[in-house]
Amino acid sequence: xxxDSHCHLSFSGFDSFLISRLADKTPEYYSVDLLxxxxxxxxxxxxxxxxxxxxxxxxxxxxxxxFPNVFRxxxxxxxxxKEHSEKFSFNDMRRIFRxxxxxxxxxxxxxxxxxxxxSDAKEDQKKIFHFQLELAEEFELxxxxxxxxxxxxxxxxxxxxxxxTGVIHCFSGEKEFAERVLKTSFYLGIGGxxxxxxxxxxxxxVRDLPIDRILLETDAPFLAPVPFRGKVNEPAFxxxxxxxxxxxxxxxxxxxxxxxxxxxxxxxxxxxxxDA
Numbered sequence: 001x002x003x004d005s006h007c008h009l010s011f012s013g014f015d016s017f018l019i020s021r022l023a024d025k026t027p028e029y030y031s032v033d034l035l036x037x038x039x040x041x042x043x044x045x046x047x048x049x050x051x052x053x054x055x056x057x058x059x060x061x062x063x064x065x066x067f068p069n070v071f072r073x074x075x076x077x078x079x080x081x082k083e084h085s086e087k088f089s090f091n092d093m094r095r096i097f098r099x100x101x102x103x104x105x106x107x108x109x110x111x112x113x114x115x116x117x118x119s120d121a122k123e124d125q126k127k128i129f130h131f132q133l134e135l136a137e138e139f140e141l142x143x144x145x146x147x148x149x150x151x152x153x154x155x156x157x158x159x160x161x162x163x164x165t166g167v168i169h170c171f172s173g174e175k176e177f178a179e180r181v182l183k184t185s186f187y188l189g190i191g192g193x194x195x196x197x198x199x200x201x202x203x204x205x206v207r208d209l210p211i212d213r214i215l216l217e218t219d220a221p222f223l224a225p226v227p228f229r230g231k232v233n234e235p236a237f238x239x240x241x242x243x244x245x246x247x248x249x250x251x252x253x254x255x256x257x258x259x260x261x262x263x264x265x266x267x268x269x270x271x272x273x274x275d276a
Contacts, residue, residue: 001261003238007048008050008052008219009032009070009235010049021231021232030232036069041236044236045069047070057074072105073109076132084128098139114154134161145158167215171189172193173205189216190214192225207248242260
């Protein structure tokens with residue numbers, strides 16, 4: 001089976017992103033019901049709807065209540081770290097996390113981490129990052145890590161929390177980064193950028209990665225793979241990522257699907273996919 005370990009089925013920026021890339025499609029084409037239906041028909045049995053902002057948590061919760069095959073996470077994306085620091089106390093944030101982390105279908109904390117490209121509020125990002133890692137320890141949940149132009153600081157902070165495991169979402173391919181990650185219990189999330197023709201650095205790194213440390217993802221609606229590059233991404237397209245990994249590693253696609261599903265099961269234990 002195929003699993004999309006990281007997608008955004010509905011969040012605060014989804015509508016504006018859609019409108020800019022609709023082309024011959026209508027907004028209704030990207031309703032959550034149809035996104036999930038197309039994913040299932042493409043062989044994607046499970047997916048994780050990833051949180052980025054505390055204003056999204058109730059909407060994400062409703063989606064998981066409606067679709068048992070759509071797990072969820074709760075998290076504050078580094079882009080919104082300063083905003084949350086100004087609007088919420090840590091006690092308020094902890095109260096929201098506790099309410100949602102205790103739910104059966106909440107399988108991770110994320111998307112969390114550091115992004116020095118989108119924001120220069122580095123201290124706010126680091127405080128929120130540490131805070132969410134502490135919550136992951138408290139609730140014994142894995143984390144989904146976003147790291148952009150900040151991987152050295154990201155790894156240093158993760159090393160301060162050795163009990164935490166998770167996935168480096170949207171891994172960009174730096175070999176030194178991969179080597180440091182592989183020394184931990186973390187997995188590497190591989191998405192649509194792997195299919196981009198000029199992305200030789202990521203392709204070379206993935207070719208050498210152990211298959212038992214890879215997860216497949218889309219990051220939908222962003223970063224659609226070839227042949228849909230520049231369009232709206234969706235969980236159904238994770239099959240193109242699997243095909244590219246299969247090609248690069250010269251391993252049958254079925255084996256890629258089996259291996260990455262096992263990896264998903266080991267990491268996101270609350271998902272309990274083999275008993276679902």
